[in-house]
Amino acid sequence: xxxxxxxxxxxxxxxxxxxxxxxxxxxxxxxxxxxxxxxxxxxxxxxxxxxxxxxxxxxxxxxxxxxxxxxxxxxxxxxxxxxxxxxxxxxxxxxxxxxxxxxxxxxxxxxxxxxxxxxxxxxxxxxxxxxxxxxxxxxxxxxxxxxxxxxxxxxxxxxxxxxxxxxxxxxxxxxxxxxxxxxxxxxxxxxxxxxxxxxxxxxxxxxxxxxxxxxxxxxxxxxxxxxxxxxxxxxxxxxxxxxxxxxxxxxxxxxxxxxxxxxxxxxxxxxxxxxxxxxxxxxxxxxxxxxxxxxxxxxxxxxxxxxxxxxxxxxxxxxxxxxxxxxxxxxxxxxxxxxxxxxxxxxxx
Amino acid sequence: xxxxxxxxxxxxxxxxxxxxxxxxxxxxxxxxxxxxxxxxxxxxxxxxxxxxxxxxxxxxxxxxxxxxxxxxxxxxxxxxxxxxxxxxxxxxxxxxxxxxxxxxxxxxxxxxxxxxxxxxxxxxxxxxxxxxxxxxxxxxxxxxxxxxxxxxxxxxxxxxxxxxxxxxxxxxxxxxxxxxxxxxxxxxxxxxxxxxxxxxxxxxxxxxxxxxxxxxxxxxxxxxxxxxxxxxxxxxxxxxxxxxxxxxxxxxxxxxxxxxxxxxxxxxxxxxxxxxxxxxxxxxxxxxxxxxxxxxxxxxxxxxxxxxxxxxxxxxxxxxxxxxxxxxxxxxxxxxxxxxxxxxxxxxx
Numbered sequence: 001x002x003x004x005x006x007x008x009x010x011x012x013x014x015x016x017x018x019x020x021x022x023x024x025x026x027x028x029x030x031x032x033x034x035x036x037x038x039x040x041x042x043x044x045x046x047x048x049x050x051x052x053x054x055x056x057x058x059x060x061x062x063x064x065x066x067x068x069x070x071x072x073x074x075x076x077x078x079x080x081x082x083x084x085x086x087x088x089x090x091x092x093x094x095x096x097x098x099x100x101x102x103x104x105x106x107x108x109x110x111x112x113x114x115x116x117x118x119x120x121x122x123x124x125x126x127x128x129x130x131x132x133x134x135x136x137x138x139x140x141x142x143x144x145x146x147x148x149x150x151x152x153x154x155x156x157x158x159x160x161x162x163x164x165x166x167x168x169x170x171x172x173x174x175x176x177x178x179x180x181x182x183x184x185x186x187x188x189x190x191x192x193x194x195x196x197x198x199x200x201x202x203x204x205x206x207x208x209x210x211x212x213x214x215x216x217x218x219x220x221x222x223x224x225x226x227x228x229x230x231x232x233x234x235x236x237x238x239x240x241x242x243x244x245x246x247x248x249x250x251x252x253x254x255x256x257x258x259x260x261x262x263x264x265x266x267x268x269x270x271x272x273x274x275x276x277x278x279x280x281x282x283x284x285x286x287x288x289x290x291x292x293x294x295x296x297x298x299x300x301x302x303x304x305x306x307x308x309x310x311x312x313x314x315x316x317x318x319x320x321x322x323x324x325x326x327x328x329x330x331x332x333x334x335x336x337x338x339x340x341x342x343x344x345x346x347x348x349x
Numbered sequence: 350x351x352x353x354x355x356x357x358x359x360x361x362x363x364x365x366x367x368x369x370x371x372x373x374x375x376x377x378x379x380x381x382x383x384x385x386x387x388x389x390x391x392x393x394x395x396x397x398x399x400x401x402x403x404x405x406x407x408x409x410x411x412x413x414x415x416x417x418x419x420x421x422x423x424x425x426x427x428x429x430x431x432x433x434x435x436x437x438x439x440x441x442x443x444x445x446x447x448x449x450x451x452x453x454x455x456x457x458x459x460x461x462x463x464x465x466x467x468x469x470x471x472x473x474x475x476x477x478x479x480x481x482x483x484x485x486x487x488x489x490x491x492x493x494x495x496x497x498x499x500x501x502x503x504x505x506x507x508x509x510x511x512x513x514x515x516x517x518x519x520x521x522x523x524x525x526x527x528x529x530x531x532x533x534x535x536x537x538x539x540x541x542x543x544x545x546x547x548x549x550x551x552x553x554x555x556x557x558x559x560x561x562x563x564x565x566x567x568x569x570x571x572x573x574x575x576x577x578x579x580x581x582x583x584x585x586x587x588x589x590x591x592x593x594x595x596x597x598x599x600x601x602x603x604x605x606x607x608x609x610x611x612x613x614x615x616x617x618x619x620x621x622x623x624x625x626x627x628x629x630x631x632x633x634x635x636x637x638x639x640x641x642x643x644x645x646x647x648x649x650x651x652x653x654x655x656x657x658x659x660x661x662x663x664x665x666x667x668x669x670x671x672x673x674x675x676x677x678x679x680x681x682x683x684x685x686x687x688x689x690x691x692x693x694x695x696x697x698x
Contacts, residue, residue: 054522108483111460131524134457134483139517141487142510145494149510154501161491161498168488173403175480 027343028070034336035078038092042074045096049143060136065103072232072340073203074099079340080207080221083333090210093147094156098203100144101160105167105199107137155209163202170194181269181280183261189230197229204228220324227321228341234314235348237262238307241298242348253294259284263313265297267306276300311348318345376692377419383685384427387441391423394445398492409485414452421581421689422552423448428689429556429570432682439559442496443505447552449493450509454516454548456486504558512551519543530618530629532610538579546578553577569673573686576670581693583663586611587656588696590647602643608633612662614646616655625649660694667694 032039050061074095081091110133141164148157174191177183204225208218240255241264255262261284269280283289283297301307318341328334381388399410423444430440459482490513497506523540526532553574557567589604590613604611610633618629632638632646650656667690677683 052518052521054518054525056525057518057521108487111479111483130460130479132521134460135517135520135524138457138490139514139521141490142513142517146510146514149503149506152503154498154503157498157506161495164491165488165495168484168491169401169403169406171484172401172406172481172488175484176403176405 027339027346031075031079031336031340031343032071034332035075035082038078038095039071039075041089041092042071042078042095042099045093045147046099049096049100049147050140052139056132057136057139060132061103061140064106065099071099073102073199076200076203076225076228076337076340077206079333079336080204080225081210082207083221083328083331083337084208084211084213084217086207086211088210090151090153091207093151094206094210095203097144097147097151097160098199098206100140100147101164101167102199104137104141104144105171107133107140108171153209156206159202159205159209163198166194166198170196170198178261179259179285181261181265181277181284183266184270185263185266188261188263188266192230192233193226196233197226200229200232201225216327220327223324224321224337227317227324228344231314231317231321231341232344234263234310234317235344237264238310238314238348241301241307253297256283256294256297257289259287263310264301264306267309268301268304271304271306272300311345314348315345376688376695380424380428380685380689380692381420383681384424384431387427387444388420388424390438390441391420391427391444391448394442394496395448398445398449398496399489401488405481406485406488409481410452410489413455414448420448422451422548425549425552425574425577425686425689426555428682428685429553429574430559431556432570432677432680432686433557433560433562433566435556435560437559439500439502440556442500443555443559444552446493446496446500446509447548447555449489449496450513450516451548453486453490453493454520456482456489457520502558505555508551508554508558512547515543515547519545519547527610528608528634530610530614530626530633532615533619534612534615537610537612537615541579541582542575545582546575549578549581550574565676569676572673573670576666576673577690577693580663580666580670580690583612583659583666584693584696586613587659587663590650590656602646605632605643605646606638608636612659613650613655616658617650617653620653620655621649664694667691 046065050058050065052058077091077095077098111130144160148160151157170191170193174195177187177191201222202225204221205218208221237255240262241252265280265284269277272280279293279296279300283293321341322338325334325337395414399407399414401407426440426444426447460479493509497509500506519540519542523544526536526540550571551574553570554567557570586604589611590601614629614633618626621629628642628645628649632642670690671687674683674686
C-alpha cells in the first residue's frame with residue numbers, strides 16, 4: 001500500500017490511498033464499458049438536441065455537458081433498462097432527458113452558488129454570467145421536456161414532472177435552510193432527498209418503465225436510485241472537506257467558502273461547544289472567513305468524527321439500496337448497480 | 350377632450366388622454382367579465398398549485414402572481430375555448446399552466462434585468478434576491494408541467510413543450526443581441542416572436558385543442574395569438590418611453606436604464622446621424638447614462654418618429670390577427686378577441 005501526501009489549493013494535506021483511488025476509477029470505467037454503445041448514443045442525442053441557431057446555446061451547454069461529468073444519471077437509466085431486459089431504444093432518449101435536467105439544475109445552481117470550480121473547470125457562470133446560466137438552463141430543460149413528449153408515454157411524463165417538481169421544491173428548501181447552521185439532520189436529509197436523490201430515483205425507475213415491468217420492479221429501482229442518490233450526496237459533502245483536487249475535479253472547501261450547510265457541518269455544530277458554534281456561525285452564516293478558517297473547520301470536523309460519520313450514514317443508504325436490488329436476477333447489470341454503490345462509498349477513501 | 354400633464358419619476362412630462370385611458374381600462378374589464386367565473390377558477394387553481402410546505406414558495410410566487418397583472422394569457426385560453434364552443438373544464442387548468450409559464454419567465458427575467466419595478470411593485474428579485482427568483486421560477490415551471498401531464502393530452506404537451514423551447518431560445522437570442530444597438534428590425538422581430546408571442550399563440554391554440562376543433566381553427570387561433578403577442582410587445586416597447594407610471598405600473602425608461610434594445614431604439618439608431626448613434630452606443634451598450642439622457646433619448650425617438658412607427662408596426666400585426674378570426678362565427682367571444690386587439694393598440698395613446 002503506497003501512501004502519498006499531496007496538498008490541495010488550500011494547503012490541506014491529506015493521506016490518500018492511491019491503489020483505492022485507482023480501483024474506484026476502474027469501477028467507473030467498467031460500468032461505462034457495460035453500456036458503452038448506449039452511452040455513445042446518449043451523447044449523440046445530447047449533441048443533436050442542444051443544437052440551436054443561437055450560437056451561445058451550443059457554446060455554453062457544450063461547455064458544461066462536454067466538460068465531462070461522470071454521466072452517472074443517464075448511466076443509471078441505461079443499466080436499469082438492461083437489468084429489466086429492455087431491448088428498444090427509448091432508454092437512450094430518456095437517459096438524455098435525465099442528463100439535460102441534471103445539467104439545467106447545475107446551470108441554475110451556478111447562479112446560486114457562485115462557485116468557481118465545478119468538475120475541475122471554470123463554471124459556465126464564471127465565463128458567461130448569470131443571465132446566460134439561467135436562460136440556457138431553461139433551454140436545456142425545455143429540450144428535455146420535448147424529448148419526453150416525443151417519447152409519448154404519459155407515465156414517463158408523470159414520473160419526470162413529479163421529479164422536476166420535487167427537485168425544484170428541494171432547491172428552494174435548501175435556499176431557506178442555507179443560512180442556518182443550526183439546521184438539523186432531518187431537515188438536511190429532506191433537502192438532499194428532494195434535490196439530489198429524486199433524479200437518481202427517477203432515472204432508475206425509467207428503466208423498469210420502458211421495459212414495462214411490474215410495479216415491484218419499478219419500486220425496487222426507484223428505491224435503489226433514491227438511496228444511491230442520498231449516499232452519493234453525503235459522500236460528496238464529506239469529500240468537499242477531504243478530496244484531492246486532482247482526483248475529483250473539485251477544490252477542497254468549495255462548500256465551506258460558499259457557506260453551504262452540509263451534513264458534516266450539521267453534525268460538528270451539534271457536537272461542538274459554544275466557541276465552536278460561534279466559529280461555524282461566523283464562517284458559514286456571516287461568511288466572515290480568513291485563510292486559516294478552512295483548516296480549522298477541517299480540524300473540528302475530524303475532532304467530532306463528523307466526516308467519518310457522514311460516510312457511515314452514506315454506507316447505511318448504500319446498504320438499503322443494495323437490498324432493493326434483491327428481487328432482480330443475478331447478472332452483469334445487477335453486478336454493475338451493486339458495484340456503483342461501492343464506487344460511490346469508496347470515493348470517500 | 351381633457352388633457353393632463355403629469356411627470357413620471359424621471360420628470361418626463363407627457364400629455365395623456367384620460368378618456369381614452371378610461372376606455373381601454375373599460376375594455377379590459379369587459380373582457381374579464383365575459384369569462385369572470387372561469388378566471389376565478391383559474392385563480393383558485395393557481396393558488397392551490399403554488400402551495401408548498403416550503404414557505405418561501407407561496408410567499409414569493411404569491412407576490413408576483415397576486416401582484417395583479419392583467420391575466421391576458423390565461424384569458425386568451427378561456428376566451429378561445431369559449432369561441433370554439435368548449436363546455437368542459439380542461440381550459441381552466443391549461444389557462445393556469447400558461448400563467449405559470451409566464452410567471453416563471455418573469456421571475457427568470459428579473460434575474461436578468463435587475464429591473465426594480467414591474468407592474469408597479471418591487472420585483473420579487475429586489476425583495477428576495479437572484480437565487481430565489483431562479484428557483485421559485487423553476488418550481489412554477491415544474492408545477493405547470495405537472496398540470497399539463499394531469500391534463501393527459503399528448504397534443505397539449507407537445508404544444509407547450511414546443512412553446513417552452515421556442516421561448517427559451519428566444520430569451521437566449523435576446524441575450525446575445527441585447528448589447529448590440531445595431532440589431533436590425535428582422536433580428537428584433539425574431540426575438541419577440543419567440544420570447545413573447547409564442548406563449549400568446551400557444552395560449553390561444555389550446556382553446557381549439559381542448560374543444561377538438563379542426564386544424565384550420567387551431568391554426569387561426571395560433572395566428573391570432575402570435576400576431577396579438579407581437580403587437581402587445583411592440584406597444585409595450587413604445588410605452589416604456591411614454592407611459593405614465595400611475596397608469597401602467599411601470600416607470601418610464603425601465604428599458605432604457607436596463608440598456609434594452611427595443612424596436613423604437615432600433616429604428617432611431619438606423620435613422621440617426623453619427624452623433625446620435627454615439628449617444629445610443631454610450632447609453633445602451635456602455636450603460637453610461639446621466640440624468641438627462643432619458644429625456645434626450647425620448648427626444649430622439651420622437652424626432653425620428655420611432656415611437657409612432659413602432660405603434661404603426663403593432664397596428665399591422667393587430668390587423669393580421671383580426672383577419673385570422675374571420676373563420677369563426679360572430680358572437681361575444683369573437684368580439685372579445687377583437688376588442689382585445691383594440692385594447693392592446695389603444696394602450697399606446
